[in-house]
Structures are given as structure tokens and as C-alpha cells.
Amino acid sequence: xxxxxxxxxxxxxxxxxxxxxxxxxxxxxxxxxxxxxxxxxxxxxxxxxxxxxxxxxxxxxxxxxxxxxxxxxxxxxxxxxxxxxxxxxxxxxxxxxxxxxxxxxxxxxxxxxxxxxxxxxxxxxxxxxxxxxxxxxxxxxxxxxxxxxxxxxxxxxxxxxxxxxxxxxxxxxxxxxxxxxxxxxxxxxxxxxxxxxxxxxxxxxxxxxxxxxxxxxxxxxxxxxxxxxxxxxxxxxxxxxxxxxxxxxxxxxxxxxxxxxxxxxxxxxxxxxxxxxxxxxxxxxxxxxxxxxxxxxxxxxxxxxxxxxxxxxxxxxxxxxxxxxxxxxxxxx
Amino acid sequence: xxxxxxxxxxxxxxxxxxxxxxxxxxxxxxxxxxxxxxxxxxxxxxxxxxxxxxxxxxxxxx
Numbered sequence: 001x002x003x004x005x006x007x008x009x010x011x012x013x014x015x016x017x018x019x020x021x022x023x024x025x026x027x028x029x030x031x032x033x034x035x036x037x038x039x040x041x042x043x044x045x046x047x048x049x050x051x052x053x054x055x056x057x058x059x060x061x062x063x064x065x066x067x068x069x070x071x072x073x074x075x076x077x078x079x080x081x082x083x084x085x086x087x088x089x090x091x092x093x094x095x096x097x098x099x100x101x102x103x104x105x106x107x108x109x110x111x112x113x114x115x116x117x118x119x120x121x122x123x124x125x126x127x128x129x130x131x132x133x134x135x136x137x138x139x140x141x142x143x144x145x146x147x148x149x150x151x152x153x154x155x156x157x158x159x160x161x162x163x164x165x166x167x168x169x170x171x172x173x174x175x176x177x178x179x180x181x182x183x184x185x186x187x188x189x190x191x192x193x194x195x196x197x198x199x200x201x202x203x204x205x206x207x208x209x210x211x212x213x214x215x216x217x218x219x220x221x222x223x224x225x226x227x228x229x230x231x232x233x234x235x236x237x238x239x240x241x242x243x244x245x246x247x248x249x250x251x252x253x254x255x256x257x258x259x260x261x262x263x264x265x266x267x268x269x270x271x272x273x274x275x276x277x278x279x280x281x282x283x284x285x286x287x288x289x290x291x292x293x294x295x296x297x298x299x300x301x302x303x304x305x306x307x308x309x310x311x312x313x314x315x316x317x318x319x320x321x322x323x324x325x326x327x328x329x330x331x332x333x
Numbered sequence: 334x335x336x337x338x339x340x341x342x343x344x345x346x347x348x349x350x351x352x353x354x355x356x357x358x359x360x361x362x363x364x365x366x367x368x369x370x371x372x373x374x375x376x377x378x379x380x381x382x383x384x385x386x387x388x389x390x391x392x393x394x395x
Contacts, residue, residue, distance in 0.1 A: 012366075013366045013369075014366075016365075016366035016367065016370060017366050017367075017369045017370040017373060018370070019370065020366070020367050020369075020370020020371055020373075020374060021370050021373050021374040021377065023370075023374075024370075024371065024374030024375070024377075024378065025374065025377070028378060028381075168381065172381075172385065173385070175381065175382050175385070176382070176384075176385025179382050179383060179385060180385070
């Protein structure tokens with residue numbers, strides 16, 4: 001064999017190659033923050049920075065993001081100024097971090113939209129889950145995020161602390177998201193367009209909606225039987241809102257009948273709802289059940305409200321709060 | 334053209350196997366270390382770009 005000619009090693013040449021590679025990686029790390037400058041979490045942070053006086057702040061995942069029409073809410077509750085800080089594909093820890101980041105706003109009421117058992121479900125997440133919008137844990141109160149996610153895992157804490165220093169890690173989805181969009185475009189060449197909203201493909205949500213319906217009954221039954229508490233970030237959320245002198249209202253978000261009937265028609269759901277209502281009231285928070293407020297034609301997909309549905313929900317929410325929920329009337333400041 | 338390629342391949346394999354003393358393998362064009370660094374960097378970037386799991390729910394407004 002005469003491979004030597006091809007495997008000859010010249011240290012100087014090798015070092016130059018390594019340096020060039022490192023230079024490229026550094027350049028990419030400079031470029032990634034530029035690609036991610038308008039990511040959804042940063043848009044919300046910008047909204048907080050640029051917002052004028054507000055009376056009502058909304059937090060939650062994509063159900064709130066898609067479901068709250070601030071103008072319709074203000075029509076239903078005159079004199080109010082609402083801001084929607086809902087953020088898709090996020091969990092209670094991220095909602096709590098977003099609340100912490102909104103300290104400069106002084107609302108008189110704060111709302112938290114949730115679905116199913118989100119308030120009592122485990123908050124565990126691994127390194128790969130903390131990407132996309134959840135990557136905000138790297139740059140919005142990271143120590144708080146680490147306390148929630150990595151208190152029992154030094155390995156994850158190490159990865160999160162190290163990852164914070166590397167933009168390619170923090171905003172890796174800024175690259176992957178573009179690759180995925182390209183992949184989808186190629187996949188659909190020559191085929192009819194798929195039903196898609198800004199949150200994703202309808203068929204993907206339909207798959208998620210079909211999952212878990214069977215186990216839902218036992219899941220909520222166990223939550224009540226084992227007296228599962230509100231999770232730590234939810235408790236932190238309530239306490240922080242109270243410290244700021246505002247009222248806190250939790251909203252069970254509207255769902256279409258395909259989601260509602262197999263789940264919320266159960267006796268176990270009525271028990272679970274009563275259970276979390278007691279937990280919330282014990283913390284000085286209120287619960288509004290809006291699950292059946294919007295007809296099915298007001299939904300974009302099996303989860304998210306369409307703009308027409310968001311207007312119906314938000315206006316009714318404003319009217320409900322204005323009439324009998326005891327939300328402080330306060331002016332925007 | 335295919336025949337020519339097959340002959341070159343045969344010669345290359347025979348040289349690597351020690352059948353011939355003289356190499357017939359065409360040398361790669363002489364390139365600088367910077368070129369190879371750029372090449373490996375590009376490959377690493379491709380790996381990083383395509384190593385993301387398939388993202389069903391993008392939730393990203395660029």
C-alpha cells in the first residue's frame with residue numbers, strides 16, 4: 001500500500017487549516033445572531049421595551065399568541081390597553097421568564113392562557129427541547145431557567161451555561177428552521193399546497209390532537225388523586241404578579257369540539273377543573289373557563305384560533321372581566 | 334469516457350495495491366492550507382445545518 005503520499009502530515013499546514021476552520025466557525029457565530037435578530041422571543045422583548053402604558057398583559061403559548069386580539073379585548077373592556085406576550089411552543093418556565101422580563105410594564109391585570117393540564121404537568125426539559133422559542137432560557141433570566149430545568153442535573157446545567165456563550169447553540173433553530181422550510185418547499189414541488197398557518201402544518205397539529213386523547217382520562221384522574229400541585233413556575237408567576245400589585249387570571253383557552261368533546265366532556269375533567277380552581281383560588285388567582293366560547297369555524301387548526309375566533313374570544317373576555325370578574329379598573333401606567 | 338475512467342480507476346487501485354511502482358493517479362490540484370481549511374469548515378457547516386431534527390412546528394417569525 002502506498003497511502004503515505006496522501007496521508008503525509010505537515011504540522012504547519014494542519015495548523016493553518018484548523019485556524020481557517022475556527023475562523024469560519026467564529027464568522028458563523030457572528031452571523032447567527034443576525035439571522036435570529038427577529039426571532040419570536042426577541043420580538044416580544046422588543047414589544048415590552050417599546051410598549052407604552054398598559055393595563056392588561058397576556059402570557060402563554062401559541063394559544064394566547066393566536067387567540068388574543070388586543071383591540072377586540074379593548075372594545076369589550078373600554079378604557080383598557082392590552083398587550084399580547086404569548087409565545088408559541090413554550091412552557092410555563094418561559095412564560096414566567098417573559099413575565100420577569102416585563103417588569104417595566106405596570107399592568108393592573110395579568111392573564112395566563114393554558115390548555116388541558118399545563119398548570120400541573122411536569123416542567124422537565126432536556127437540552128434538545130430548549131431550542132426554538134424556548135432558547136430564550138439562554139438569554140432571559142438564564143439563572144432562573146437553570147434553577148427550574150437543571151436543579152437536578154449538573155450535566156444539563158453545564159450544557160446550558162456553556163451553550164449561552166455560543167450563538168450557534170443558542171439560536172441553532174435559526175439555521176435549522178430555514179433548512180426545514182427549504183426541505184418542505186422541495187418536498188412539495190409538483191404537489192398541491194398544504195394547509196398551513198404561521199404555526200405549522202395543519203396535518204401536524206391534527207396528529208398531535210389525535211395523540212393522548214385515550215390517556216387523558218387517566219392522566220387527569222391521577223393528577224387529582226395524587227393532589228398534584230401547581231408547578232413551581234406557575235406559583236412563581238402568581239407571586240410575581242401579586243408582588244407587582246396586579247390581579248392574575250388564568251384562562252382555560254377555547255378549543256374546538258374535536259378537542260373538547262373527548263376530553264372536557266369527561267366527569268374526570270370536571271373534577272380536575274374544580275381541583276385546579278381551588279388551587280388557584282388558594283393562591284389568590286382566578287380561573288375563567290373559556291373552552292367553549294368559540295364555534296368551530298373560528299379555529300385555524302385543531303388548536304389555534306383564527307383571527308375571527310380570536311376577536312370573538314377576546315371581546316367576550318373583555319366583557320366578562322369588565323362586568324363581574326373583579327379585575328381592578330386601573331388606568332394604564 | 335466511461336472506459337477511460339474505468340482504466341484510471343484500475344490503475345489507481347493497482348498502484349495502491351503495489352502492482353505498479355509508478356503512480357498513474359492524477360494528483361489533486363495544488364491548493365493552499367486556507368483552501369482546505371475553508372473546505373473542512375464548509376463541510377462542518379453543512380453538517381450543523383442539516384443535523385437539526387425535523388422540526389414539525391417552526392414557530393419562528395424570521
